[in-house]
Amino acid sequence: MQSRPRVALFVTCLVDLYRPTVGFAAIRLLEAAGCTVEVPPTQTCCGQPAYNAGDRATARDLARAVVDAFLSYDHVVVPSGSCGGTIAHHYPSLFEDDPQYRPRAEALAAKTHELTSFLVDVMGMDQTLARYDGVAAYHDSCSGLRELGVRAQPRRLLAAVPGLSVKELAEPEQCCGFGGTFCVKYPEISTRMVTDKVADIRATGADTLLAGDMGCLLNMAGRLKREGSDIRVRHVAEVLAGLTEEVAPIGEAAP
Template identity: 75%
Template sequence: MKPRVALFVTCLVDLHRPVVGWSAVKLLEEAGCTVEVPAAQTCCGQPAYNSGDRRTAQRIARDVVAAFGGYDHVVAPSGSCAAMIAHHFPALLADDPHWKPRAQALAGRTHELTAFLVDVLGVRHVPARYEGVVTYHDSCSGLRELGVKAQPRRLLDGVAGLAVKEMREPEICCGFGGTFCVKYPDISTRMVSDKAADVAATGADTLLAGDMGCLLNMAGRLSREGSAVKVRHVAEVLAGLTEDAPPIGAAAP
């Protein structure tokens, strides 16, 4: 029987980059899953959580738990949203005897997209082609909370025409950090400027990552600096859907 997977689309994908959602569906279906997108889903609650609005974060967590119950797995093309559900929902609802066990159960079934493909489904190759040299940014939540590091690179290694050139410090934060970039704009700008310099030093023509927040932040900085580096979500490349949308931050043709 095919695994029944619910796709947590994420707010930024829904609002800024729908092709990432289509790419995730394509990758999951090609890997043998039945994919559904629960219509009741909203935000994961991370902005409220990071801002200290615990009551709103708890309300959103209950809504998400209710919307995604009953699936074999929940998959998100975002380490930060997946980590919010997998790591922070159980703590948020720890004092509620009704919602705590449901949050814990959902947490155990929630995965970041590339980690799910590699670690759960055992995918080692995707039939995609991308001509160019790419460099990969390790987003903080995916890396530090979910252990997403080798999985996207393993899949990229099998993409025809593609070569990976690592940054000197691929694990260093880009300065987005959810509400961090709003609270500390000067520090955030310095961090993303350093990241842009690290990207440029690789000579890569494309920057990839697995979180839209990071990608929007880095694309904005690269654009302001006049860089020709294209910015894309890793799922677009793995699914072979790069012709369906211009690079992030680029004007539509």
């Protein structure tokens, strides 16, 4: 009998600090797919903010800690395209001159997956755990889409959710304007980008906005709230795992 794959969940900073429910949803989905899930207690930031800011020394220090904590697992799964992309695509280059950590980073990169991609492409999951009555617009995060090839996988899973229909955005590949440190460095450009993105979302007539990256979701939820919209904002894992009754939408206070 084939053993259950031993999967490490990389929680991400934003999930840990702002939306722990996403982590619980990811665990529920991974276990339902047949995985043994562990959450390494020594994990910390993947180093992306430092990497984007050009602080390679700090990024390498953080990356070493991640490599040491996660390398022993069969797979590493991340409910975020941006953090997943950092580990899977940028870690090897961080250690290009380090003969000890370069092969370790490459090995980790090869087994790191975004959550919905892992469920569909690796575990062959084609069912979900819940019903959701509503119409959703789906936002593709830049890193998930361009670095990890995540597009069809979340839509395939959402298509299996009873009661849910998904509306496509007119410009689904346009950035929401968050971009990690981009929104701090260029706030006026970022604001214009998220304003355009929100207009695209509202034009679909959807009552729910879904995505797989907390940075994007927090950015868009904030803009929707400022514009007085009642569109509910959720991480895709929460809908797929059936945890929408347990936590308020992103950006809204708990009842």
